[in-house]
Amino acid sequence: MHLSAQLACPSCDWQCYCGASDMLRWLKRAGMVRRDTAPEPELLPELFRAAAGKFACPECRREGLNVGEAEENDDEAWGMARKCSECGQPIARERLEVFPDTTVCVACQGKLDRGESTDAPEYCSRCGNVMTLKQSGRGVTRYAMVCPSCRR
Numbered sequence: 001m002h003l004s005a006q007l008a009c010p011s012c013d014w015q016c017y018c019g020a021s022d023m024l025r026w027l028k029r030a031g032m033v034r035r036d037t038a039p040e041p042e043l044l045p046e047l048f049r050a051a052a053g054k055f056a057c058p059e060c061r062r063e064g065l066n067v068g069e070a071e072e073n074d075d076e077a078w079g080m081a082r083k084c085s086e087c088g089q090p091i092a093r094e095r096l097e098v099f100p101d102t103t104v105c106v107a108c109q110g111k112l113d114r115g116e117s118t119d120a121p122e123y124c125s126r127c128g129n130v131m132t133l134k135q136s137g138r139g140v141t142r143y144a145m146v147c148p149s150c151r152r
Contacts, residue, residue: 009057023048030054
């Protein structure tokens, strides 16, 4: 089991996606873990699965919740928007409704369509300024990244 799980109540339609911190909170509430300690990360999913019979549904108060695997890449199930594969920003919900399989946001798609680079800029290790690509006149590629401030 991964460090994410889905809790579901067999009586009502309640369900919840739990990450590692949520699992720990449920275990502490059930008295399976001391409040001042945290179990090994490898043990957390097994403890969570074993203690699910003690968990009470927050809606109908029935004890004994079912534990299942959470889908790996289903960000929408966690209440989060899908992130752009280029810049990491959330993709607008409207865009996902029109293009459900898209992996890039509108801004990055525009850059890709125009042939622009969407890579993050490279910074100088000495002064921190953005490096620029200059023609070096030597070597196989004849181009090198140079800092305009410190010429390194």
